[in-house]
């Protein structure tokens with residue numbers, strides 16, 4: 203079957219937009235990436251990515267200047283059939299989302315499409331609270347274009363499920379595609395965009411309404427975050443019973459209804475998505491008149507895990523004046539992202555207790571220096587452990603599993619593992635958070 207190629211614009215060249223643009227080009231589409239940052243645009247046109255994702259550099263190098271072009275000019279949208287909006291939706295203080303950036307983008311898209319022309323589908327890719335496309339983004343497109351959405355210009359919603367560190371593979375080998383639209387024409391056009399991917403990877407395709415598609419994204423992340431909090435709560439209970447939570451997780455994961463993935467208990471979830479999305483959903487639910495008690499509890503369990511890690515350390519070490527190594531600063535391995543990393547409350551807790559912190563991470567120190575300019579940063583795990591009165595493992599980097607004689611340099615060899623990555627051994631006082 204011949205697959206038709208399309209002209210696609212992707213507004214926003216952050217982690218989602220850049221991955222999307224490069225992968226669409228790889229599927230054979232003609233792609234224009236639009237961003238207000240000239241540096242990002244120039245780099246893309248030179249064949250370079252502004253973000254790090256395995257496999258992304260190669261795709262951009264291959265397609266830049268050919269099927270992938272970048273510009274700061276929204277007018278490029280006029281020559282396209284579909285525009286994806288992949289702009290940030292940051293959190294406000296109260297956890298609710300601030301849609302003003304994507305609203306501005308929608309208005310600019312509308313302006314670029316004003317004055318007539320070809321049919322156009324505007325697809326919301328960013329994570330937005332159910333009802334935002336209808337209540338905020340459609341009016342913004344209409345304000346820009348000067349015409350009602352629903353005739354020549356239509357909208358769709360296509361949530362993304364990419365994970366940092368495996369965004370390219372997640373895009374090219376998805377388990378599911380959610381195509382949200384409120385009419386057949388829009389569903390068909392959205393389907394055409396993904397046709398090459400559907401042919402190649404055979405994902406489950408979910409045809410949804412726009413509002414359902416918006417909701418699926420939040421439900422997905424809220425479910426996964428709560429699943430981790432549930433295994434963390436069970437893990438805490440296991441620890442009280444003297445039972446290894448990982449053996450329990452392995453057993454319950456064999457039940458298809460539970461599933462074996464996302465059952466690693468430990469110091470909790472972080473990153474740019476789970477905390478923000480769970481908070482936004484809680485705020486929106488409350489605003490709508492519903493008390494999201496289970497999601498509140500999922501957050502409370504997540505907030506408590508770093509405290510439990512510190513309490514376990516305090517069982518062995520008096521923290522006042524102690525030198526404590528923190529192994530791992532990134533919110534998960536394979537990234538330098540420290541947003542909402544569990545290392546943040548762990549380091550804060552150590553500082554509050556009067557400990558001296560020496561931190562090590564294979565890639566993340568630079569961003570963490572902004573949070574904690576006053577702590578020591580070691581060049582290696584061995585250096586962090588040298589002379590330490592205790593160590594906390596916060597990120598499950600593979601290299602921590604290989605640590606061995608490095609522990610011999612500790613002043614008192616106490617390791618509290620928040621990710622089950624260090625191998626217990628003779629001479630080491632080792633405690634797992636949930637085992």
Ligand code: UGA
Pocket residue numbers: 362363364365366367423426430463464465466467468469470471472473474475476479533534
């Ligand atoms: C998450 C979702 O997994 C993606 O599907 C979604 O697209 C993305 O958010 C998003 O909304 O953009 P990501 O934040 O990259 O992806 O990271 P995950 O790999 O899901 O890990 C999140 C956190 O959960 C990490 O802190 C990790 O250490 C923790 N985690 C994960 C556990 O503590 N235990 C587990 O078993 C799994």
